[in-house]
Amino acid sequence: MKKELRFLNYILYSIAFYMVLPNSIKEIPFALLGLISILFFIRERQIDGKIFFMLSSFFAISVISLLYTADIKYGLNRIEGLLPLLYITFSYAVFSKMKIRFEKEFVRNWIVLFNTASFLFLVVFSCYFYFQKLELNYNNIRTALDEIPLIGMHPIYVSITAVLGILTCVYGFRGAIKTSSFFIVTNLVLLVISGSRATFIGFLMLLFLWILFSKIDKKAKFGLVSSSVISLCLLFMLNTDFKIRFQEMILPVSYSKVNPNNSTSVRYAVWSCSLEQIKKSNIVLGNGIGDVPTVLQSCYDAKYPDLGQYYNSHNQYFSIILGSGLIGLISLAGFFICLFVDGLKNKNKYLLIVITFYLYMFIFENIMERKYGILLLLFFMLYVFNLFPKMAEEKN
Numbered sequence: 001m002k003k004e005l006r007f008l009n010y011i012l013y014s015i016a017f018y019m020v021l022p023n024s025i026k027e028i029p030f031a032l033l034g035l036i037s038i039l040f041f042i043r044e045r046q047i048d049g050k051i052f053f054m055l056s057s058f059f060a061i062s063v064i065s066l067l068y069t070a071d072i073k074y075g076l077n078r079i080e081g082l083l084p085l086l087y088i089t090f091s092y093a094v095f096s097k098m099k100i101r102f103e104k105e106f107v108r109n110w111i112v113l114f115n116t117a118s119f120l121f122l123v124v125f126s127c128y129f130y131f132q133k134l135e136l137n138y139n140n141i142r143t144a145l146d147e148i149p150l151i152g153m154h155p156i157y158v159s160i161t162a163v164l165g166i167l168t169c170v171y172g173f174r175g176a177i178k179t180s181s182f183f184i185v186t187n188l189v190l191l192v193i194s195g196s197r198a199t200f201i202g203f204l205m206l207l208f209l210w211i212l213f214s215k216i217d218k219k220a221k222f223g224l225v226s227s228s229v230i231s232l233c234l235l236f237m238l239n240t241d242f243k244i245r246f247q248e249m250i251l252p253v254s255y256s257k258v259n260p261n262n263s264t265s266v267r268y269a270v271w272s273c274s275l276e277q278i279k280k281s282n283i284v285l286g287n288g289i290g291d292v293p294t295v296l297q298s299c300y301d302a303k304y305p306d307l308g309q310y311y312n313s314h315n316q317y318f319s320i321i322l323g324s325g326l327i328g329l330i331s332l333a334g335f336f337i338c339l340f341v342d343g344l345k346n347k348n349k350y351l352l353i354v355i356t357f358y359l360y361m362f363i364f365e366n367i368m369e370r371k372y373g374i375l376l377l378l379f380f381m382l383y384v385f386n387l388f389p390k391m392a393e394e395k396n
Contacts, residue, residue, distance in 0.1 A: 004036065004039065004040065005100070007036060008033075008036055008100075009106060011029055011032050011033050011036060012033070012110060012383075013109075013110065013113060014029040014032075015029045015030065015033070015379065016110050016111075016113035016114040016117060017113060017114075017117045018114070018117060018161075018375075018376070019114075019117040019118050019120070019121040019151070019153075019161060020117045020120050020121055020124070020151055021151070022150040022151060023150065023151060023152070023153075024150075026371065026372075026375070027084075027371055027375065030084060030087070030088055030375050030379065031087060033087070033088065033091045034086075034087025034088060034090060034091050035087075036091075037087075037090055037091035037094040037095065038090075040094050040095070040098065041090075041094045044094075044098055046094065046097040046098050047090075047093045047094050047097050048092075048093045048094075048096045048097040049093065050093075050338060051089060051092065051093055051096075051335065051338060051339070051382070052089050052090055052092075052093040054331070054334045054335040054338055055085045055086070055089045055332075055335050056085070056086060056089070057331045057334070058085065058328060058331040058332045058335065059079075059082055059085045059086055061324050061327055061328045061331050062078070062079060062082055062289050062323070062324055062328065063079055064324075065285070065286060065288045065289045065290075065323060065324045065328070066079070066288065066289065066290065067288075068285070068287075068288045069287070069288025069289060069290035069291045070288070070290065070291050070294070071288075071290035071291055071293070071294055072290055073290070074290045074291075074293060075288060075289045075290025075291075076290070078289050078290065078323075078369070079289070081369065081370070081371060081374070082368070082374070084371070084374050084375055084378055085374070085378070088375070088378040088379060088382065089378065089382065092378075092382040092383065092386075092387060095387060096387060102387070102388055107172060107388045107389070108172050108173075110384075110388070111168045111169070111171070111172035111173070112172075112179075114165065114168060115165050115168065115169065115183035115186065115187070116183075118161065118162065118165050118183070118186055118187060118190060119183070119186045121151065121153075121158075121190070122186060122189060122190055124148060124151065125144065125145060125148055125193075128144060128148050128149070129141065129144045132144065137241050138195045138241040138245060141193050141195065142155045142194070142195050145158055145193070145194065153372060154370070154372065155194040155195055155196055156194070156196050156198075156199065156365055157370070157372040157373060157376075158190055158193075158194045158196075159190070159191050159194035159196035159199035159200070160196075160199060160361065160367075160373070160376065161190070161376065162187040162188070162190040162191040162194065162199075163187070163191065163199060163202070163203050163206075163357065164354070164376065164380055164384075165183065165186075165187040165190075166184055166187045166188070166191075166203070167350060167353065167354065167385070168384065169183045169184050169187070170184075170210075170350075171350050171385070171389070191203060192235070192239075195241075195245055197245055197246060197249065198361065198363075198364035198365065199361065202357055202360050202361060204228075204232070205360075206353055206356070206357060207228060208225070208228075209353075210353070211224050211225055211228075245263075248262055248263070248264040248265075249264050255268050258304045258306045258307060259306075260306060260307060260308065266307065266311060267314050267364075269300070269303070269304045269307060270296070270300075270307075270311050270312075270313060270314050271313075271314065271315060271318070272303070273296055273299035273300055273303060273304070274296065274313040274314075274315060274318040274319075274322065275318070276299055276303075277295050277296060277298075277299055277322060278318065278321055278322060281295070281321070281322060281325070282325060283321070283325055283326055284325045284326055284327060285324070285325040285327065286320075286321060286322055286323045286324045286325035286327075286328060287322055287323065288323065288324075289323040289324060291323075292312075292313070292319060292322045292323045293310050293312070295322060296310070296311070296312070296313060296322070297310050312366045312369060313366060314364060314365060314366065315362070315363055315364065315365075315366070316361075316362035316363075316365065316366050316367055316368055316369075317329065317362055317363070319366050319369065320332060336355055336359065339351065339355055339381060339386070340352065340355050342386070343355065343386075348385065348386070348389060350385045350389065351381065351385045351386050351389075353385075354380055354381055354385050355381065358377055358381070
């Protein structure tokens with residue numbers, strides 16, 4: 001058993017390097033986690049079926065929706081993208097039931113490696129951007145983030161990873177001010193350069209909620225709020241591009257006419273079509289997981305021809321309803337409710353924060369329709385902020 005546990009630790013450590021792993025092999029450590037959990041299950045015959053049943057139900061409903069979808073090819077591609085729902089959740093269900101313990105030293109080392117990978121990603125990006133000799137603006141920065149050779153990542157997932165990194169610093173480096181400060185600054189830089197407004201606003205809400213409900217004294221709370229407000233004001237004053245991106249959200253023109261170069265305008269058009277198509281769809285069963293792009297594109301072509309290329313719904317809830325209806329949405333909600341209740345029961349505030357953060361992000365992004373999103377979502381909810389702190393023990 002010791003040899004298997006050592007191998008399990010190596011797999012988990014390799015996942016910590018997620019940000020700098022080549023995109024072609026990013027999923028391999030997670031798949032290995034699923035495979036080794038099968039070996040543990042065969043030997044121990046223990047599994048917590050509740051969580052696994054919840055997510056496997058959502059997966060099963062998505063598969064069943066292939067029966068009434070027209071675009072089977074795209075539908076199968078989406079099902080392949082949902083496979084982590086099975087193997088990551090299965091691994092958690094096995095290890096949770098077995099009560100495998102992770103020493104605090106291991107958890108701390110994992111957090112160090114994860115945030116070190118984020119720092120290395122930032123260094124590689126900076127070098128790539130510099131040698132490309134690009135003009136310093138958000139369009140170029142966001143494009144460069146996605147085009148870094150081998151490890152390029154869409155800005156929205158860079159921003160989400162940054163927020164997760166900040167949360168791990170708060171959780172894992174109590175008392176280690178220098179280490180936590182360095183990694184928090186690293187992640188804040190990634191968050192800002194990503195230009196993701198939804199993630200930035202979500203982070204600010206989490207920050208102020210944490211300050212409000214933390215046990216620190218009133219003077220410290222006042223100092224944190226004041227410094228946060230001042231930093232935010234300076235950011236808007238000194239970074240014109242950043243200010244313009246947020247101004248788009250309140251300008252009437254963003255909602256009166258579609259402008260493919262204005263992300264707020266595009267999102268408004270996409271949401272409008274999503275709601276219109278939901279009204280026309282079978283609200284219980286949806287259109288089938290493979291037909292969501294076709295259904296949305298038909299509306300874009302009719303109402304917003306300037307959009308041109310296909311855009312997803314930019315709202316995970318809308319996408320699920322369009323694909324598998326309320327049945328799919330309710331089955332996925334069961335997973336989050338189950339985890340939320342578990343977090344309340346164990347007074348796990350970090351798990352509750354992460355769940356809240358993702359439920360908020362679902363309003364603006366289709367997180368579960370890219371491997372970048374679904375792998376991190378599952379691993380952080382089930383392992384980093386659930387299994388790690390739940391099972392951690394002091395080293396003797």
